[in-house]
Amino acid sequence: xxxxxxxxxxxxxxxxxxxxxxxxxxxxxxxxxxxxxxxxxxxxxxxxxxxxxxxxxxxxxxxxxxxxxxxxxxxxxxxxxxxxxxxxxxxxxxxxxxxxxxxxxxxxxxxxxxxxxxxxxxxxxxxxxxxxxxxxxxxxxxxxxxxxxxxxxxxxxxxxxxxxxxxxxxxxxxxxxxxxxxxxxxxxxxxxxxxxxxxxxxxxxxxxxx
Amino acid sequence: xxxxxxxxxxxxxxxxxxxxxxxxxxxxxxxxxxxxxxxxxxxxxxxxxxxxxxxxxxxxxxxxxxxxxxxxxxxxxxxxxxxxxxxxxxxxxxxxxxxxxxxxxxxxxxxxxxxxxxxxxxxxxxxxxxxxxxxxxxxxxxxxxxxxxxxxxxxxxxxxxxxxxxxxxxxxxxxxxxxxxxxxxxxxxxxxxxxxxxxxxxxxxxxxxx
Amino acid sequence: xxxxxxxxxxxxxxxxxxxxxxxxxxxxxxxxxxxxxxxxxxxxxxxxxxxxxxxxxxxxxxxxxxxxxxxxxxxxxxxxxxxxxxxxxxxxxxxxxxxxxxxxxxxxxxxxxxxxxxxxxxxxxxxxxxxxxxxxxxxxxxxxxxxxxxxxxxxxxxxxxxxxxxxxxxxxxxxxxxxxxxxxxxxxxxxxxxxxxxxxxxxxxxxxxx
Amino acid sequence: xxxxxxxxxxxxxxxxxxxxxxxxxxxxxxxxxxxxxxxxxxxxxxxxxxxxxxxxxxxxxxxxxxxxxxxxxxxxxxxxxxxxxxxxxxxxxxxxxxxxxxxxxxxxxxxxxxxxxxxxxxxxxxxxxxxxxxxxxxxxxxxxxxxxxxxxxxxxxxxxxxxxxxxxxxxxxxxxxxxxxxxxxxxxxxxxxxxxxxxxxxxxxxxxxx
DNA sequence: TATGAATGAGTATTCATTCAT
DNA sequence: GATGAATGAATACTCATTCAT
Numbered sequence: 001x002x003x004x005x006x007x008x009x010x011x012x013x014x015x016x017x018x019x020x021x022x023x024x025x026x027x028x029x030x031x032x033x034x035x036x037x038x039x040x041x042x043x044x045x046x047x048x049x050x051x052x053x054x055x056x057x058x059x060x061x062x063x064x065x066x067x068x069x070x071x072x073x074x075x076x077x078x079x080x081x082x083x084x085x086x087x088x089x090x091x092x093x094x095x096x097x098x099x100x101x102x103x104x105x106x107x108x109x110x111x112x113x114x115x116x117x118x119x120x121x122x123x124x125x126x127x128x129x130x131x132x133x134x135x136x137x138x139x140x141x142x143x144x145x146x147x148x149x150x151x152x153x154x155x156x157x158x159x160x161x162x163x164x165x166x167x168x169x170x171x172x173x174x175x176x177x178x179x180x181x182x183x184x185x186x187x188x189x190x191x192x193x194x195x196x197x198x199x200x201x202x203x204x205x206x207x208x209x210x
Numbered sequence: 211x212x213x214x215x216x217x218x219x220x221x222x223x224x225x226x227x228x229x230x231x232x233x234x235x236x237x238x239x240x241x242x243x244x245x246x247x248x249x250x251x252x253x254x255x256x257x258x259x260x261x262x263x264x265x266x267x268x269x270x271x272x273x274x275x276x277x278x279x280x281x282x283x284x285x286x287x288x289x290x291x292x293x294x295x296x297x298x299x300x301x302x303x304x305x306x307x308x309x310x311x312x313x314x315x316x317x318x319x320x321x322x323x324x325x326x327x328x329x330x331x332x333x334x335x336x337x338x339x340x341x342x343x344x345x346x347x348x349x350x351x352x353x354x355x356x357x358x359x360x361x362x363x364x365x366x367x368x369x370x371x372x373x374x375x376x377x378x379x380x381x382x383x384x385x386x387x388x389x390x391x392x393x394x395x396x397x398x399x400x401x402x403x404x405x406x407x408x409x410x411x412x413x414x415x416x417x418x419x420x
Numbered sequence: 421x422x423x424x425x426x427x428x429x430x431x432x433x434x435x436x437x438x439x440x441x442x443x444x445x446x447x448x449x450x451x452x453x454x455x456x457x458x459x460x461x462x463x464x465x466x467x468x469x470x471x472x473x474x475x476x477x478x479x480x481x482x483x484x485x486x487x488x489x490x491x492x493x494x495x496x497x498x499x500x501x502x503x504x505x506x507x508x509x510x511x512x513x514x515x516x517x518x519x520x521x522x523x524x525x526x527x528x529x530x531x532x533x534x535x536x537x538x539x540x541x542x543x544x545x546x547x548x549x550x551x552x553x554x555x556x557x558x559x560x561x562x563x564x565x566x567x568x569x570x571x572x573x574x575x576x577x578x579x580x581x582x583x584x585x586x587x588x589x590x591x592x593x594x595x596x597x598x599x600x601x602x603x604x605x606x607x608x609x610x611x612x613x614x615x616x617x618x619x620x621x622x623x624x625x626x627x628x629x630x
Numbered sequence: 631x632x633x634x635x636x637x638x639x640x641x642x643x644x645x646x647x648x649x650x651x652x653x654x655x656x657x658x659x660x661x662x663x664x665x666x667x668x669x670x671x672x673x674x675x676x677x678x679x680x681x682x683x684x685x686x687x688x689x690x691x692x693x694x695x696x697x698x699x700x701x702x703x704x705x706x707x708x709x710x711x712x713x714x715x716x717x718x719x720x721x722x723x724x725x726x727x728x729x730x731x732x733x734x735x736x737x738x739x740x741x742x743x744x745x746x747x748x749x750x751x752x753x754x755x756x757x758x759x760x761x762x763x764x765x766x767x768x769x770x771x772x773x774x775x776x777x778x779x780x781x782x783x784x785x786x787x788x789x790x791x792x793x794x795x796x797x798x799x800x801x802x803x804x805x806x807x808x809x810x811x812x813x814x815x816x817x818x819x820x821x822x823x824x825x826x827x828x829x830x831x832x833x834x835x836x837x838x839x840x
Numbered sequence: 841t842a843t844g845a846a847t848g849a850g851t852a853t854t855c856a857t858t859c860a861t
Numbered sequence: 862g863a864t865g866a867a868t869g870a871a872t873a874c875t876c877a878t879t880c881a882t
Binding site: 431432433434437473474475479 | 842
């Protein structure tokens with residue numbers, strides 16, 4: 001499902017074991033990064049929370065930034081996996097879009113901490129890793145582009161082709177907005193209200209068939 | 211213009227001098243935070259770039275977080291000041307809204323570094339300071355709320371009162387989006403294209419009988 | 421050939437295998453110590469370069485210092501072995517001395533890296549091991565003592581018995597000097613020039629037969 | 631007297647203070663390096679023994695290698711200073727040489743720990759610093775070159791010009807040999823015996839018509 | 841006998857903050 | 862008010878050694 005992922009070198013050779021231990025590390029680090037942020041989390045804390053020694057931690061990564069990358073990559077994979085599981089197809093592109101927006105927003109609601117984490121800590125990644133993470137972000141946007149294009153093709157959505165990309169970005173950002181403006185929004189709107197209103201907003205400009 | 215601002219204690223008593231020195235500090239710190247991020251900037255660097263000694267720096271602040279707060283507060287003030295200067299009133303609420311969206315988005319374009327800075331470093335603020343910063347953020351949103359309300363009153367905008375707040379947040383987030391998704395958007399759209407399309411998006415749902 | 425050698429305990433019982441594996445270890449470690457020095461070489465590197473696992477390495481030694489000792493001991497053995505092979509006897513003690521100095525200096529030339537290694541890393545040996553290594557160093561010196569004594573006996577060299585030891589040390593140090601002052605000497609003198617001049621120096625004070 | 635010295639950057643601006651503190655550091659580090667070697671000495675030990683905090687230490691140096699360089703440079707300066715003070719001129723070049731060899735060897739005797747230190751730890755210096763240290767070593771050798779040349783000029787020493795350099799190196803190495811072979815030599819010879827014998831050795835090959 | 845995953849004590853270095861001048 | 866030398870707690874990362882398989 002994932003396009004390309006930077007592989008982080010490990011001193012340990014058994015790939016099964018690497019997968020297991022790295023999952024421990026990712027879970028521990030994600031919790032800590034959410035609570036205290038990347039810079040205020042120490043490698044020792046990550047090790048302790050992972051249930052391994054600090055030396056062992058460094059058998060599976062090469063630097064603290066590697067952990068951040070692993071976490072970001074995991075979050076994107078989780079988003080994509082959830083989208084794969086839940087993204088329900090409708091008969092028309094328009095129906096698919098409506099369903100997908102709801103699905104995506106609900107995922108953003110579940111994963112709000114992770115979304116915030118990526119927004120706030122991404123810039124701490126070394127340049128090469130940053131590119132991989134941004135590429136994954138764009139991958140998610142492009143899912144909506146494809147849905148929009150399908151709707152244009154089947155006539156259920158009317159949108160100038162030049163604005164497909166922008167509309168897709170709008171959908172993604174409005175979804176992420178629920179995560180990073182929650183402090184203001186959730187006082188006034190429920191998730192479902194939010195979804196239905198924002199869906200309407202997006203559809204308004206694509207009135208088709210009238 | 212600013213509602214409430216946490217006052218940061220200074221050992222220096224002369225308020226004029228405090229203002230002057232703190233401006234030096236804010237300019238230096240803003241540059242550095244944009245370049246390297248809050249955590250990777252040292253207080254020594256801030257002092258040097260401010261043209262004062264490290265000891266002197268601590269005559270005007272109490273902690274490194276104070277500097278971050280000062281910077282965030284300054285950014286919000288700058289946004290507000292620019293909005294005050296440029297926000298052009300139209301005859302109707304609708305006209306005012308259209309003008310304001312353009313003005314705001316252009317400000318976001320000029321201040322993209324600052325916008326990113328706030329998004330990425332805000333969480334490093336101590337809790338109390340964070341509240342002040344979020345309050346200022348809401349202050350900006352509420353400007354759009356007021357404009358929307360005026361449009362509803364004068365009949366130029368048709369929007370359910372319950373969705374004024376959400377629409378105002380949408381406007382602000384779509385503006386900020388130009389800053390933090392610039393890596394993807396500016397490859398495909400010019401600022402003015404972006405403004406006109408997003409303005410249309412927002413207006414679509416508020417079609418009034420004119 | 422060697423007088424006394426500290427035996428390093430091994431968990432592996434088969435003495436043939438111990439000899440084989442330790443040779444692998446010595447060759448790898450010698451290369452690494454020459455390149456990077458004892459302290460900057462890791463046991464993992466030694467194992468990798470030896471073609472064995474890190475666990476296996478510790479079946480054949482007990483500590484990193486053991487490896488250093490093994491290397492130092494090997495170097496001395498190599499010097500002695502080469503001396504045995506090449507040290508050509510002349511008819512008189514004097515002739516033997518001249519031949520031997522040339523042989524020894526040529527060996528020092530071949531083994532300059534090893535000579536430097538011993539000079540620079542010897543002090544990292546635990547006390548007991550250091551004594552063994554110094555004893556081996558003295559063993560080499562004593563070869564020249566014996567030659568000198570033979571020369572005195574047969575009348576071909578005139579030297580006060582009390583200064584035999586000092587002269588032998590002089591010969592050895594002048595040989596080693598070619599290795600550790602090479603950065604300065606080789607710019608001005610060839611090996612053979614060096615040998616003939618230093619031989620002359622040593623012989624001058626032992627003009628015999630008058 | 632000293633030719634060129636690499637200047638090590640310091641965060642502290644007052645040059646008098648830098649000199650004072652660095653002397654504390656050099657004395658402490660020299661003791662520790664002699665006792666335990668460079669690699670087994672920690673920066674914290676250097677700080678403690680210098681009577682300053684670890685943070686303060688790093689106000690005066692940039693890395694542990696800087697301390698090693700400072701120490702090596704200090705040792706060479708001390709050698710040169712002592713030579714300046716004690717090197718007694720005779721009426722002829724030959725007399726000056728005899729005096730100088732004695733002076734130099736006595737200095738080597740006093741400074742044996744330092745001499746060993748340089749021989750054993752020099753290779754831990756970063757490349758650029760190593761060059762400076764080797765240049766200083768050569769500076770000492772060149773003192774003897776100059777004396778030898780004077781003796782040749784005034785006819786008190788007979789030596790082919792091409793071998794001046796080698797003879798100078800011989801003198802220096804025979805002096806240093808008293809330091810690094812002390813374990814073997816001092817059991818059999820007193821310092822003054824050593825001096826007079828080695829002086830004789832050197833002079834033998836330069837018998838002039840008187 | 842061979843292996844390599846696990847370990848944690850140990851290391852150089854940084855940096856926010858203080859305080860005497 | 863201004864300065865910058867002094868400080869030490871904190872941190873990322875290393876590496877010799879062990880031990881279960």
